[in-house]
Amino acid sequence: MAWEAVVGGDQSAHTLGRHDGMLSAEDLPDGVLVAGRDGRVVTFNRRAARLVGVPAPSALGRDFRDVLPLHDHQGRDWWKCTDPYGGLRTRTRQPERLLMLADGRELLVAARYLRDCPRGELSGLVVTLRDAAHRARSERSRADLVSTVAHELRSPLTSVKGFTATLLAKWDRLTEKQKRFMLETVNADADRVTRLISELLDVSRIESGRLELRRQVVDLPELARRAVAGRVAAGDPEERFRLEVHGTLPELWLDADKVQQIMANLVENGVRHGAGTVTIVIEPHEGGAAVSVRDEGEGIPPEVIPRVFRQFWRTKRRGGTGLGLFIVKGLVEAHGGTITVGRAPSGGAEFRFTVPAGTPEFV
Numbered sequence: 001m002a003w004e005a006v007v008g009g010d011q012s013a014h015t016l017g018r019h020d021g022m023l024s025a026e027d028l029p030d031g032v033l034v035a036g037r038d039g040r041v042v043t044f045n046r047r048a049a050r051l052v053g054v055p056a057p058s059a060l061g062r063d064f065r066d067v068l069p070l071h072d073h074q075g076r077d078w079w080k081c082t083d084p085y086g087g088l089r090t091r092t093r094q095p096e097r098l099l100m101l102a103d104g105r106e107l108l109v110a111a112r113y114l115r116d117c118p119r120g121e122l123s124g125l126v127v128t129l130r131d132a133a134h135r136a137r138s139e140r141s142r143a144d145l146v147s148t149v150a151h152e153l154r155s156p157l158t159s160v161k162g163f164t165a166t167l168l169a170k171w172d173r174l175t176e177k178q179k180r181f182m183l184e185t186v187n188a189d190a191d192r193v194t195r196l197i198s199e200l201l202d203v204s205r206i207e208s209g210r211l212e213l214r215r216q217v218v219d220l221p222e223l224a225r226r227a228v229a230g231r232v233a234a235g236d237p238e239e240r241f242r243l244e245v246h247g248t249l250p251e252l253w254l255d256a257d258k259v260q261q262i263m264a265n266l267v268e269n270g271v272r273h274g275a276g277t278v279t280i281v282i283e284p285h286e287g288g289a290a291v292s293v294r295d296e297g298e299g300i301p302p303e304v305i306p307r308v309f310r311q312f313w314r315t316k317r318r319g320g321t322g323l324g325l326f327i328v329k330g331l332v333e334a335h336g337g338t339i340t341v342g343r344a345p346s347g348g349a350e351f352r353f354t355v356p357a358g359t360p361e362f363v
Contacts, residue, residue: 031107031129035064037122039085051107051129064125070099070109084111089119098132106132153196156189199323203311206330213255213334215358220252220259220289221245224280227263236271246283253358258331263291265324266351270295274348288337288356294344308341328353 025032031048035041044059044067052059052068059067070078078099096110107129114124163182167174174182205211221243228241263280270278274295281292300308309329328351332339337355344350 033059033064033068033127033129035125035127037124039063039065039125041067048129051131052101053103064127068127068129069102070107071102072099078109082111084113084125085122089115089121096128096130108132149196149200153193156192159189160186199327202327202330203323206327206334211330211334213258215253215255218252218254218256218259220249220282220291223256223260223263224282224291226260227267228280230264231267231271240271240277241267242277242279244279244281246281249282249284249289250287250357252289252355254335254355258334259355262328262331262353263293265328266293266353269293269324269351270297270349273297276346276348279344279346285354286356288354288358290352290354292344292350292352294346294350295348296344296346297348299343299347300341300349305341309339 025034025043025045028045028047031051032043032045033041033048034043040061041059041064044054044056046056049056049059054067065079072078072081082094092113092115094109094111094113096108098106099109100106108131110128112126112128113122114126115121116123163186167179167182171179202211224243228238228243231241232238267278267280270293274297276296279292279294281294283290309325311323311326329339332353332355335355335358337353339351339353341349341351
């Protein structure tokens with residue numbers, strides 16, 4: 001889709017045109033300042049007014065440098081350095097960069113130079129503004145991800161390296177029992193690394209909207225039994241789990257592997273962070289189904305609940321990457337369902353997710 005800016009030195013308004021219609025600058029998510037041939041502001045949308053702290057009516061007609069005083073992090077006046085209306089006439093834009101207002105607030109700023117003809121005088125200056133806080137949050141999130149991945153990888157890789165080095169150097173001096181213990185540890189740590197990589201791939205697909213579902217008719221109670229069987233195989237006593245199925249479930253077209261992943265994660269969460277019996281309740285819900293996973297532990301404090309499904313959220317016990325519940329929420333929502341957390345009837349935590357029945361044509 002192509003955009004064009006129409007700017008004139010004597011204009012009191014600015015319009016952004018589109019081939020299939022007209023779009024006002026007020027409709028844009030970014031702040032927009034447009035200056036005409038004389039450098040005076042002809043457009044200053046509401047978003048720009050909020051970001052800069054200057055009312056739009058008072059900005060119109062003023063010199064753009066007075067409305068938007070910008071400095072780099074060395075304190076240099078950005079407009080003097082770039083000189084939009086002077087300097088080289090071959091310039092067409094300024095790429096986005098982090099700049100500061102007079103009060104120290106940071107903005108992401110980009111500029112487009114409009115000319116009537118190549119190498120002609122500047123007929124208009126279009127400046128776009130974005131809040132730098134969003135990028136700062138993204139950078140912190142990426143830093144947290146790198147830190148978490150590094151921490152989670154260090155322990156198993158250190159173990160793998162240590163045991164394999166020992167096996168290679170002292171194979172003939174080790175007993176069969178010692179060799180078996182080391183190899184089993186290496187195998188378990190390799191599984192741990194594989195799980196971490198799978199979680200990171202899931203996060204990437206969820207955030208980028210590239211998560212694909214392979215729908216088929218699924219048996220929710222059977223998937224719940226498999227989740228319990230996995231915990232029993234890992235050493236948990238079978239009597240710690242209870243499955244309740246209420247009512248008649250409709251035919252459910254879901255991604256079996258991803259629903260299995262949801263179930264397994266919630267059951268593991270109940271085992272690791274809860275106490276007592278972990279109960280799975282499956283029942284019909286608004287043409288689809290609802291699944292509740294309850295434990296008998298202390299529950300989740302109300303003030304913490306809004307953060308439970310965020311990336312890297314962990315309990316005081318820590319453990320894990322803190323990505324599991326974020327992935328669970330993404331998988332549920334990919335099916336068109338919802339997930340909530342609250343207090344179970346027994347006093348512990350209750351995670352409840354719903355999924356629509358789905359239809360064969362989405363397979």
